[in-house]
Amino acid sequence: MNYIAIKDIVRSVSQTHKFEKDYLKAVNTSDVFGGELLDVPYSETTSLKGQFKKTIQFNDILFSEIRPANRRFGRVNIKDTADYVVSTKLMVLRKFNEDVDLDYFYYCLTNQSFLETLQRRAENRIGSFPQITFDLLGDYRFPIPTLAEQKRIASVIANIDSKIRINREINRNLPLTA
Numbered sequence: 001m002n003y004i005a006i007k008d009i010v011r012s013v014s015q016t017h018k019f020e021k022d023y024l025k026a027v028n029t030s031d032v033f034g035g036e037l038l039d040v041p042y043s044e045t046t047s048l049k050g051q052f053k054k055t056i057q058f059n060d061i062l063f064s065e066i067r068p069a070n071r072r073f074g075r076v077n078i079k080d081t082a083d084y085v086v087s088t089k090l091m092v093l094r095k096f097n098e099d100v101d102l103d104y105f106y107y108c109l110t111n112q113s114f115l116e117t118l119q120r121r122a123e124n125r126i127g128s129f130p131q132i133t134f135d136l137l138g139d140y141r142f143p144i145p146t147l148a149e150q151k152r153i154a155s156v157i158a159n160i161d162s163k164i165r166i167n168r169e170i171n172r173n174l175p176l177t178a
Contacts, residue, residue, distance in 0.1 A: 007138030032074035054086040061093040069119035103154035
């Protein structure tokens with residue numbers, strides 16, 4: 001089985017947003033969690049802090065540089081991202097390697113064991129808080145089976161994730177009994 005470094009699968013993209021609109025949806029680390037890009041309200045462009053600079057596109061992965069164990073990551077599942085600007089505290093990862101399935105890579109990147117490894121590395125970093133950079137992240141390697149096998153693995157995990165989401169929704173809608 002081949003092992004491929006993250007930097008050979010995705011790039012960290014830092015395209016600066018053009019700010020051509022009066023209102024934008026500003027995505028911060030608190031707006032992504034456990035795979036979900038939460039609904040973000042519009043903000044006046046003039047009121048946005050200087051950290052909001054990055055442009056995103058469909059299927060990008062947003063991954064917090066701060067405290068990886070907090071699970072602040074998500075996939076961009078919005079087709080029209082023109083109204084979104086992202087904080088510089090989020091890495092924008094864009095896949096370029098055609099031999100790697102995006103879903104498979106995403107599950108490798110966000111599995112609990114790997115997040116714990118990143119957290120330990122972040123805590124060993126000298127700084128005011130546990131942080132990682134793409135330079136650190138990019139050198140990690142993942143096992144990459146055939147593309148067909150990657151898709152099969154990702155499909156199985158996606159089915160389990162779907163069942164978990166459905167169960168959570170059912171549990172939220174259950175009546176409370178005393």
